[in-house]
Amino acid sequence: MGIRFNNEAIVAGSSSIPLLSLAYLAGAVLVLNLPRLPKFHLDAVLILTSFLLLLACKHLPFRPLYGYCLASFFLAAGVSLLQSGLILEDQLDPLLSGQTVTVEGWVSSLPVIRKSDNRYSSDTADEQDHDAQFIFQPVASSQKLPRNIRVNWYRNAPDIAAAEKWQLQLRLKPPRGKVNFQGFDYERWLFRRDIGGLASVVSGNQAMAASGASPALTGLRWRQHLSKQLDELGVDNSPSANALIRALGIADKSLIDKELRGLFARTGTAHLLAISGLHIGLVAMAGLFLGRALLAVGSLLLPQLVSRLTAKFSRQQLILLPALLLALVYATLAGWSLPTQRAVIMLLVLTLGVWFRRKINPWHAWSLALLAVLGLDPLSVLDPGFWLSFSAVACLIFFLNGGSNRNRLYSLLWAQWVVVVGLLPLTLLFFSRIPLASMLSNAVAIPLTGMLLVPLILLALLFAGSLPGLATALLSAAASLLDILTRYLRWLDQYIPALDLHWSAPAPMVLILLVLTATLLLLPRGFPKYLLALLCLLPVLFPFRSLADYPLRVEMLDVGQGLAVLVETPEQLLLYDSGPGDGQGRDVIASVIRPAVRASGKSLSVIVISHGDHDHSGGLQSLREYYPQASYFLNQPVVDYARPCNLSESIPWLDTAGIRLDILHPNPELPYQGNDSSCVLMFRYQQLGILLTGDISQVIEQRLLRLYPALQATVMLVPHHGSNSSSAEEFVSVINPKLALISTGFANRFKLPATTVVDRYLDIDAKVLDSARCGAVRLDYTDNASLAGIHYARQSRAAIWRQASGDCQPGPDLD
Incomplete structure (x- = not known):
């Protein structure tokens, strides 16, 4: 392309720029791995220390470079603490949780429109009912509210558009989410995006004319206009192609369904769905071609002007301008998402180097881009994309030989191999x-x-207003190419499936082994690298089982307002209930249950759905897709692949460790009665009893006491999430649990668990553990059935962005 790096061999320590950038990176990483934000103003102390070190570097008893690196480290730590503190200070006041306020403000994101989720409704929704989700920026309110609020408008949401001004009545919630030992961290996601509160709309009206919008909202209004044009020009017979066109054109992935996302993830092409460094780089490359073409045409039409320009500036400088311009336009189309910001910064570093006629060393360019990205946003280290993008470039710089005379095809294939293998550790960890x-x-x-899709889509957007016929033809061509691509990916997915790994090894050990494996695979020929790489990879592919010391583990997952419990023995893994969902893929299976199953090193052998309510069975369809080999037991809904869960059935259970499993309810002769037909399970292990109760009411509690007069349990799942309709005093007293587990969603609309119910368990000296307060709860039992430990996800995954759970166990400690 006319631009080449000076690909000299770089010896560690020969330049201060890489060391300074790595020191800055280390400072940001350290702070953002703290379990909590320091209470005193440590940020000011660290920033002041960094400036003092800079002033005193020449007078320190060691090399000045070490002083500069220390200053860089302290500056990054201080700035990271400062930015984190500002974000946390902006979060919703806990006193406002559950309150309804009237707010005027701006819709500051493209709304995500989905069909209404009626999992908690008994009526049948109209097919046109839909929900809307968007970011809202308040400008006028009687209360102090966060800068950004994530809003859900449930049922009959109006046609709302980005950059519109609305007056909304909002029911507020703090930025709190489900916390499990593995899986997606929603609170981290909110923190990273500076979202200080959550809300649902009670009512709303569009406000007056949208005046006073910021430049960012003006750009957002442009994206909304383009979104509407894509709707009008879309290809009717290819919804998947339309969804991908929107993702590649304006970074709107809301229409990409679960199946398509899974396909791209399994084939390693999920990075194409988000406009990122790759897309910006490709557009910039197209800009370089455009710059060359403009110079060539200008030399013919305006030779004197071109001669004057080339006399003052080099051709490299001139052709970089359209490249940078196109990259900026495309980044605006993408809404200046975090990956596009990083890519544009890296391109700016390259452009400045060329314009100031600096001979660019690749490591210097990489280091300057790293410093620029972290300097502007130290929280970037929380993004997997940050690590993947900078690691990919580092691998290419380190392992590619710039002076190679090999043919281009070989070079492209080798570069592909370097990136795939080099990113293997991070890919597996993330x-x-x-x-x-x-x-x-x-x-x-x-x-x-x-080369084809992005240019076609951008040209279609360019001509959408003036030449809609041409724009439609361009989009149709793009849709045809996308259909070919998805068919090709499905063929690969069928014959070369992705390898899903199950491990429970500590993350540091996994990372070390994977880095060693990747390094060995990229070494030159003549070294016994493949055998050594295989030996390093074996413990990752075939990890030791997680229950070497504990023959029984019970884990109540944090699924919000619903229920999912894992019971694990050395031989088996049983899931009791699937958590909430709509039965159509909107559930917690991928985000909560699958990561927990992976961490066990096993696959699910038995799945029991207590009853048909959506907060217990909503993920059944997804479970069937992921775990078709499991044995299913449920009473509702009726499906051909499952057996009923009642007293006439026996669940296949290997009790080699002496752990028995019995079904206590319902009777097969009784009709299905909703909550009262919940499948009740009892696990017995020596003197230990674990009772899983579903949503049974006090009527069924009395029936259980009549059928099993000596029924007792050390651990009991509190019936119906702690509702007043369950947990009668007699039942609680007879069962006499030492541990009472309650699965609820934080600040749920049902106001569960009921205080009177919690008090009944506290009165018998039970320890009450609520997932809304503790996150997921894990119980480990030893060979003699004694409790080895209780672990709380909110404590195990304590983080600077995590809201303190306080005392998540209001009952007394166990002996």
């Missing part, structure tokens, strides 16, 4: 998956996206 078809899929998908 996604627990090896997309074996990654090289074959990206070899087609990347050039197709960069």
